[in-house]
Amino acid sequence: MNLDFSQIVPYIPFMIEGIWVTLGFVFVSILIGLILGIILALFKITKSKFLTGIADIYTSIFRGTPLILQLMIIYFAIPQLTGYDIEPFVSAIMAFGLNSAAYVSEIIRAGIMAVDRGQIEAAEALGVSYRPMMQNIILPQAVKNILPALMNEFITLTKESAIVSTIGYLDLMRRAQIVGADIYRNFEPLLFVGAIYWVMVFILTKLGKAAERRLRQSD
Numbered sequence: 001m002n003l004d005f006s007q008i009v010p011y012i013p014f015m016i017e018g019i020w021v022t023l024g025f026v027f028v029s030i031l032i033g034l035i036l037g038i039i040l041a042l043f044k045i046t047k048s049k050f051l052t053g054i055a056d057i058y059t060s061i062f063r064g065t066p067l068i069l070q071l072m073i074i075y076f077a078i079p080q081l082t083g084y085d086i087e088p089f090v091s092a093i094m095a096f097g098l099n100s101a102a103y104v105s106e107i108i109r110a111g112i113m114a115v116d117r118g119q120i121e122a123a124e125a126l127g128v129s130y131r132p133m134m135q136n137i138i139l140p141q142a143v144k145n146i147l148p149a150l151m152n153e154f155i156t157l158t159k160e161s162a163i164v165s166t167i168g169y170l171d172l173m174r175r176a177q178i179v180g181a182d183i184y185r186n187f188e189p190l191l192f193v194g195a196i197y198w199v200m201v202f203i204l205t206k207l208g209k210a211a212e213r214r215l216r217q218s219d
Contacts, residue, residue: 008188011179015193018172019200025092025171026161030154032097037104042134044109055105062102068163071095075167088169092161100157107149111142144215151208155201162197172196 008015043055062070075091086094115138123133143150165174176193180186 003188004185005188005192007183007185008179008192011182011189012192015172015175015179015189016196018170018175018193019196021169022158022161022171023200025089025096025164025169026158028093029096029100029161030157032093033100033104033153033157036097036101037108038139040101040105041108041112044105045112059102059105062099063106067095067099067160068166070099071163071167088164088167091167092164092169096157096161096164100153103153104150107146107153108142110149111146112138114145115141147208147212147215151204151211155204155208158200158204159197 040055040058043051046052071091074095075086075088079085119137119141120133123137128137161171162173164171165177168174172193176189177186179189183189
């Protein structure tokens with residue numbers, strides 16, 4: 001086996017810098033996906049057919065098309081229509097945030113539906129209005145139900161972040177490709193960033209389990 005990791009040693013700081021670049025856009029994307037996902041989930045459980053229809057169409061589009069296609073449309077096609085270029089970072093958080101919102105909305109909707117209907121009826125009987133009822137009674141309980149699925153979505157988002165290398169964004173994957181082209185060896189830099197991705201996902205998994213245990217203690 002012809003492996004020589006000594007050649008990537010000078011490039012290690014350059015590749016490690018990609019961790020913060022990757023985590024930066026993944027964090028912002030998760031935040032956008034979470035906020036938009038909550039709004040869409042509330043649209044889906046409302047009695048308004050118009051709002052439910054909008055949320056269903058949104059989910060259908062973003063779950064029914066590949067994430068890389070959505071990224072390409074935002075980065076390459078929208079500038080063609082508008083005449084304005086979109087930075088790789090902005091394109092990445094838009095594509096990942098909008099895509100994640102579709103999945104997060106379904107997760108949150110399922111979590112809300114799993115809350116005992118009697119609690120909603122009791123809150124209504126006590127005269128609690130819709131907003132404080134959702135904010136203080138239903139959503140906190142739903143979060144407990146959906147936390148494992150939500151963490152799984154965030155882990156998936158972190159792994160799929162590697163596709164932003166296709167638009168030149170200097171994430172971990174793109175840096176490994178640059179190093180591979182520079183030293184004419186691809187296996188070592190790809191294996192190195194693969195190990196970094198694994199560590200990131202491992203830490204996220206541990207954090208998710210710790211959060212689950214903490215929430216169970218309050219039961």
